[in-house]
Amino acid sequence: MQPIVIIGTGLAGYTLARELRKLDSVTPLVMITADDGGFYSKPMLSNALLRGKTPAQLVSADAAKMAADIDAVIKVRTRVEAIDTAAHTVTANGEVIAYSRLVLAVGARPIRLPLEGDGAADVLTVNSLDDYAQFHAQLQGPRRVAVIGPGLIGCEFANDLAGAGHKVSIIGPDPHPLGRLLPSEAGNAVRSALSAIGIEWHLGTVVSRIERDGGAYRLALADGNEVNADVVLSAIGLQADTRLAQQAGLVVNRGIVVDAQLRASAADVYALGDCAEVNGMVLPFVLPLMEQARTLAAVLAGREAAVNYPPMPVAVKTPACPVVVAPPAPGALGEWRVQADADGVRAEFTDGAQLRGFALTGAATAAKQALVKQLMA
16 A cells, blocks of 8 residues: 655644544555654744743654654655656655655745845744744844834744844834734734834835844845844745645646645645645635645545635734734625724724624734624624
């Protein structure tokens, strides 16, 4: 019996493996990863500093423990060089591995800015535990940290850094934080709360150059201002990693194109998580990933299943200003209706009487469950 091969041991790959083993304890399972295969939750990287967690402490199980728990062969520090969908093989570190079914759980990779200056190559991104270890190593003692990108990840890291005693500046072209998720009233509430813990904002502008300045950096902004920093973190977003899929001739768009059963365009090939475009949507959040994993486990076990997302509110990890948002679907008709006071912002995106999404900050987050029920109605 040829194994099911899963490329990737992030949250998507390991969640799928665990869900599969609940339904199928017999089929051989091989997992391939370019890192050490330790299990950790990537969303926790953006609030590890305030919790005093070192990179090693974020790992809850090493590859050997995971292999025993899910009865799998896990090939660590192994890179997949080629996929042959006709022969049903992958080549990894020179070894040809046959598969019965192949799953791509390769995640997303950071978008890189085309920055100028001799310090541009030193800009850090955090998209893995290895990345976080490098970032963590540069934060010994109070540091000035420039965060490029005022979106979800940028704000989470900024709150964590400030809480851990670092001086933080956030830079980005948006008029307010979390501009892709929140209406302006809610975004400005986040800005005010993060300002209150010492975070400095440079919005409506971008970084044009980064120059080394001794052991630090000088960031020249398009509006003529400058930001000085000891560490520069780029958090402008991620893009689905479709490189292997493209090389294998799979159909890709914003992600690896799959249907409601997570099937890609070649027979016996599937994808899930941040790399997958499911029914036209790329949803780089934990709850969609979990639904995809349960669905794909059932499909691989020979059962009927299809992705059917329930309402999936996102909790933004900014303790200075708690945020919960259920964004309306792209292109949804409607308008934001906003109630704001000193305790928080309650924003509802409605189409007539129908609730299509919501955004809550501060004490208003207590309305989350009631609004989720309305979305399900």
